[in-house]
Amino acid sequence: MNPEINxxxxxxxxxxxxxxxxxxxxxxELLKHLDEQLEFLRGARLAIDVGNQSLKxxxxxxxxxxxxxxxxxxxxxxxxxxxxxxxxxxxxxxxxLSKPIFEEGVSRLDTTLYxxxxxxxxxxxxxxxxNLTYPGHVVVIGxxxxxxxxxxxxxxxxxxxxxxxxxAGAEGDTDAYVCALDLAPTQLRIAGQIATLKKQKGKQPExxxxxxxxxxxxxxxxx
Amino acid sequence: MTGRVVTVTSGKGGVGKxxxxxxxGAALASEGHSVVCIDADIGLRNLDVVMxxxxxxxxxxxxIIEGRCRLKQAMIRDKRLKxxxxxxxxxxxxxxxxxxxDMVRLCEELRIEHDWILVDSPAxxxxxxxxxxxxxxxxxxxxNPEVSAVRDADRIIGLIEAxxxxxxxxxxxxxxxxxxxxxxxxxVDDIIELLxxxxxxxxxxxEEIMKGTNRGEPIALNGKSVSGQxxxxxxxxxxxxxxxxxxxxxxxRIFDRIARFIRTGGD
Numbered sequence: 001m002n003p004e005i006n007x008x009x010x011x012x013x014x015x016x017x018x019x020x021x022x023x024x025x026x027x028x029e030l031l032k033h034l035d036e037q038l039e040f041l042r043g044a045r046l047a048i049d050v051g052n053q054s055l056k057x058x059x060x061x062x063x064x065x066x067x068x069x070x071x072x073x074x075x076x077x078x079x080x081x082x083x084x085x086x087x088x089x090x091x092x093x094x095x096x097l098s099k100p101i102f103e104e105g106v107s108r109l110d111t112t113l114y115x116x117x118x119x120x121x122x123x124x125x126x127x128x129x130x131n132l133t134y135p136g137h138v139v140v141i142g143x144x145x146x147x148x149x150x151x152x153x154x155x156x157x158x159x160x161x162x163x164x165x166x167x168a169g170a171e172g173d174t175d176a177y178v179c180a181l182d183l184a185p186t187q188l189r190i191a192g193q194i195a196t197l198k199k200q201k202g203k204q205p206e207x208x209x210x211x212x213x214x215x216x217x218x219x220x221x222x223x
Numbered sequence: 224m225t226g227r228v229v230t231v232t233s234g235k236g237g238v239g240k241x242x243x244x245x246x247x248g249a250a251l252a253s254e255g256h257s258v259v260c261i262d263a264d265i266g267l268r269n270l271d272v273v274m275x276x277x278x279x280x281x282x283x284x285x286x287i288i289e290g291r292c293r294l295k296q297a298m299i300r301d302k303r304l305k306x307x308x309x310x311x312x313x314x315x316x317x318x319x320x321x322x323x324x325d326m327v328r329l330c331e332e333l334r335i336e337h338d339w340i341l342v343d344s345p346a347x348x349x350x351x352x353x354x355x356x357x358x359x360x361x362x363x364x365x366x367n368p369e370v371s372a373v374r375d376a377d378r379i380i381g382l383i384e385a386x387x388x389x390x391x392x393x394x395x396x397x398x399x400x401x402x403x404x405x406x407x408x409x410x411v412d413d414i415i416e417l418l419x420x421x422x423x424x425x426x427x428x429x430e431e432i433m434k435g436t437n438r439g440e441p442i443a444l445n446g447k448s449v450s451g452q453x454x455x456x457x458x459x460x461x462x463x464x465x466x467x468x469x470x471x472x473x474x475x476r477i478f479d480r481i482a483r484f485i486r487t488g489g490d
Contacts, residue, residue: 061386065322065323065357068350071319090381091385091386092348128374128375129348130381
């Protein structure tokens, strides 16, 4: 057995944990390890925890191809590096073992560390199948297409057409809101409230927020 | 000679990938280019049927990759076009028989002697799709004017971007101007607005295309057909030519709109 690589069974398949160190080395170790255990692993679904490695799209897609060439299936890449996480997401890989399901009544204390402090700017169109989950505010410059999801613990602002699913205040922040130049999401959630909107064309920019625990849409003109 | 690899894909099944591959291939070959069409839909092959070459298959893609035959042995020459070849998919295997790197190696070899290598992608976003995408220089995404097909096209375009193969180019197939006019079908403008990629072709909904497909005779070889012209125009645009979008239904508003779209710099 290789001390650098730890494989354990989990509900969703196998979880492979790589040690830190240079990617080239861990990558080679991993392939070698898989080849040695091929008989045993045959057809397995792998989730790989790459630690703090920051990996680019080419590196991850190479890894995925190499794994599928061995008749194994890579479905998730776990990492503490945001770069790797977002790369994995763009390649359609999961980045956590089971999706956190939003539960009403999550204590706001859990989010105070991030609340109002962290934000990311996403300058691209989010297409169907893209999932963006972020513990803070999200600003998108571009469209959010149907089938894409943006889930933030804070506020979501879309400078473009919002047609996918958005969840602001996903950890229970009822002060979070959603703004878009064209607010036409498939589904809109703020904290624990869910709303669906009728499609209208040629509208003005709008803002959705919670007032008395109800989702209210109003023109996005003031703060 | 360095050939270009064009992958035709869609996400959703049944929108016309195979028909488009056969017709664009035929259009390019009829202009004198040397064309190889590869059916990457292992296990569910049908490019051979559409090209009318089903009964000539001896070796297939998996045979080449697994070394049971030489590349040339698996290339079936078209009945009508001297410089058009098909590499059929294996029917008795599945997508895992081929890897993306196998496809890259195969296309590198084909590139040396041929002008165009067209890869007909299977539906879906799994292994087969990645096999078809891996060798491509140009990616064509084909969709129908249906919400579900457009949604899948959007997903596929995202995946193509993630693999750094973009920007993809768009064909909208099976347009029915009468339905668009009545507001019962997504218009070309609606689709382009959502997908935000460049258009390379518009194909009308035409029974003749289906008849040709069933007979194994690409409509692109029929000089009189408007749909055939639409495919020939795509072939021409692939070569970098500026071809105006044809006015398919002379008095129809939708194609006026398309014409307007082109004039305002859509091309």
